[in-house]
């Protein structure tokens with residue numbers, strides 16, 4: 259079911275999407291960088307609304323959220339598409355608009371979010387905010403049913419749609435990947451927007467941040483230290499997860515050496531109060 263999208267405007271010969279800072283300018287029939295928003299009959303449609311590609315019941319610590327409702331189980335769903343195109347993506351299968359998907363109703367998802375002791379729903383696996391309309395609508399319904407909403411995101415969204423969603427989200431995990439030049443060259447995003455999102459959500463709800471440490475991209479002393487300085491100016495109390503990179507998708511760099519993980523941990527601890535290493539044996 260393609261539904262009419264929110265946050266766009268008509269322009270000469272097509273539309274401009276205003277959901278994320280890419281501001282894709284789309285002629286009739288074209289899709290945005292995320293692959294799931296398309297200009298059809300002079301309107302912007304969301305092609306992924308009403309579908310899921312993956313689901314499961316996870317410990318909330320797997321999101322990762324280790325300082326919010328610890329020990330809980332949360333129903334987790336993934337959709338399609340992403341507005342970043344990282345060469346190391348661990349969920350690259352979900353970038354494709356042709357990935358097998360299953361239609362699902364809001365009512366089915368609300369019911370599933372109460373099963374197996376789940377406290378609510380986590381929008382995760384792909385970049386959930388490119389399916390903004392479904393997330394916003396579902397988040398309101400989950401709230402009405404007394405359930406929790408968790409969003410795991412790259413944080414690349416415009417302020418207006420973020421503000422509309424914020425009151426319905428109980429907890430976020432935002433990826434903070436790189437400094438600005440590397441964000442632009444590797445992910446197609448920008449550091450300033452991601453930090454702005456972390457700042458906005460931290461003022462409204464619980465947030466934890468994840469940084470995937472990739473050798474030579476963000477593990478160099480001065481690069482990583484600069485990132486930690488900027489994150490700590492938002493709030494040094496935000497729990498930070500440092501996750502170990504392993505080769506995936508189109509990135510064949512070797513896995514992050516343990517010594518780089520521990521060195522970055524020591525740097526991070528100078529700026530942030532709670533730092534946890536993930537994806538590696540301690």
Ligand code: SF4
Nearest residue numbers: 275278281282290292
């Ligand atoms: S959400 Fe998708 S279509 Fe809209 S601006 Fe971002 S990448 Fe482009």
